[in-house]
């Protein structure tokens with residue numbers, strides 16, 4: 001590359017006023033604004049988790065009362081699910097990278113993109129207000145009739161917060177879907193799209209079809225609680241299980257809103273750091289769509305002990321097994337991509353290895369829970385808690401950090417310390433396993449979830465769990481430290497520090513406000529690492 | 538590849554790039570129009586799912602409590618409901634004519650048809666208000682003060698709850714539509730729409746038709762559950 005002086009104007013320094021950020025329509029700045037709010041939510045949710053783990057170091061409920069404990073795990077769940085896991089990869093990394101990766105100047109609707117950030121923040125503020133005014137204690141699942149009639153906590157305010165934040169997710173999904181359909185650069189055909197884009201497309205499908213259902217469900221709950229309408233009220237002949245159906249019709253597919261985009265990021269990182277094209281590109285692409293579609297057909301596996309008919313339970317059990325197939329296809333293809341690749345041991349790849357190990361365990365233990373008989377034993381025990389944390393933290397959060405470490409040099413133009421990042425990945429991986437693997441055992445032995453006290457014989461495993469959580473906490477704190485340090489003091493990364501293939505790496509770092517100086521034209525399939533490597537020599 | 542690039546940039550410069558309504562991140566008005574239209578359709582899909590949750594509850598309880606559904610439905614005023622159905626179908630016609638007028642470059646006719654559409658929408662809302670008022674007077678509002686004489690009073694309360702939720706959400710969509718049409722009418726009055734660019738009129742038309750179609754479903758589902766018995 002010739003050393004012509006790059007225009008040093010970029011999307012970060014083009015304007016400095018606060019208003020230039022708060023009124024920006026630039027997808028890259030909006031991505032950064034999401035990063036700030038989501039990180040704050042992650043910190044808040046993490047503090048709740050820490051308090052939970054401290055309480056559980058002893059069998060007695062001695063640190064907090066049972067009421068307070070109920071509020072802690074509820075607000076931990078609400079903060080992490082609705083304000084971290086769902087927006088993390090689409091709204092932060094997707095917003096930043098999607099237009100760059102398809103060679104567009106912006107998303108299709110930049111104003112709506114900004115609007116969805118504001119909606120998200122307003123929803124977040126409502127939820128925080130609910131926390132400050134005394135919290136909410138229903139569990140993040142808000143099951144009726146406890147939530148609609150009996151709970152004396154801020155169900156209404158939290159519900160409104162989630163309702164509002166849902167529209168942010170819907171609008172992001174809508175925006176991405178239209179962007180992928182209509183904003184691709186010339187020559188960027190569907191089968192030249194990077195797999196991250198396929199994953200975001202599948203995710204927007206879930207956001208568009210699922211999120212409105214949770215919105216109306218929460219609205220029905222709110223109206224029932226506030227005005228005394230009867231939708232789920234058993235005193236009138238209403239059915240609380242209907243609430244569970246409607247809730248999980250969204251909330252199971254929501255798992256795919258959380259996991260599909262990180263899977264997309266994983267595909268990008270694996271290709272780059274194995275210096276190989278993704279093995280079975282179209283299988284990985286279509287498995288995203290398959291997960292999005294079939295993910296809508298398995299929700300009742302959360303209701304196996306809620307009194308649904310055994311015949312429907314059998315069908316849902318079978319479908320829940322079946323939905324594991326596309327995830328397995330992805331895992332096999334990633335492994336095959338790494339096989340005989342020239343693996344480059346850089347920080348983003350460390351997070352990928354962590355993801356592969358943890359997601360595998362999370363996925364396989366999901367099969368235990370999909371089995372009807374075993375689920376009766378394991379339902380509402382710590383086994384379930386461990387399983388979904390392996391998927392949501394071990395899968396989604398590890399994938400998010402893989403993506404964040406991969407695109408960070410592009411987002412900020414700065415490089416972080418590779419050894420610090422490797423250490424953080426290791427700490428989180430070890431800490432995570434130490435936290436959650438004992439929970440599989442303690443759950444299998446019969447410790448129920450959502451109690452602040454437990455039988456004495458479970459203490460050893462719980463102490464291990466709490467110790468692991470503190471290691472994880474150190475890992476996450478370390479990430480915040482070296483990323484912030486690199487942002488202010490880091491070395492310049494240059495346009496393409498990973499020698500990666502993809503349109504986002506062909507513009508400067510950080511990119512100019514319009515992304516590209518010239519409209520890019522695509523002439524080849526993604527991940528041409530083999531040809532590029534042979535060129536480099 | 539270089540040739541292609543040059544040709545492309547060229548067409549951008551001399552094409553429709555200078556149209557005042559072309560946003561900077563689109564290449565052509567056609568691309569902008571297609572993106573906006575697709576966005577609207579996707580939005581309407583989310584609306585279908587939004588109403589779908591309530592309709593699921595309706596379906597379940599209707600199967601469980603057919604007698605209560607018949608009783609509750611008889612409480613609704615079929616004349617006012619039928620009148621409103623005709624009004625809304627009429628407003629869909631005037632909306633379609635407004636879109637047509639905008640596409641063919643007739644600003645005065647566009648404004649006229651839009652005003653008529655809004656008048657019909659307002660008529661609907663006024664009638665709906667009196668229907669609600671009547672329910673209020675009879676203490677048929679779900680909640681603590683709900684009173685209803687009949688063998689299935691509790692289940693009728695579920696029916697009436699769903700009636701208010703469905704028609705209330707629909708009325709809210711009408712109010713929002715009324716607001717959108719006010720802005721569109723003002724823009725049409727300012728001669729902002731041309732045969733080249735009338736996307737906002739078309740999109741508000743799509744929205745308006747959607748809201749009408751929701752009512753086309755709600756009317757029979759709520760008002761016509763078991764009218765046959767009334768006739769006999």
Ligand SMILES: [Cu+2]
Pocket residue numbers: 251252255298299301302
């Ligand atoms: Cu599930």
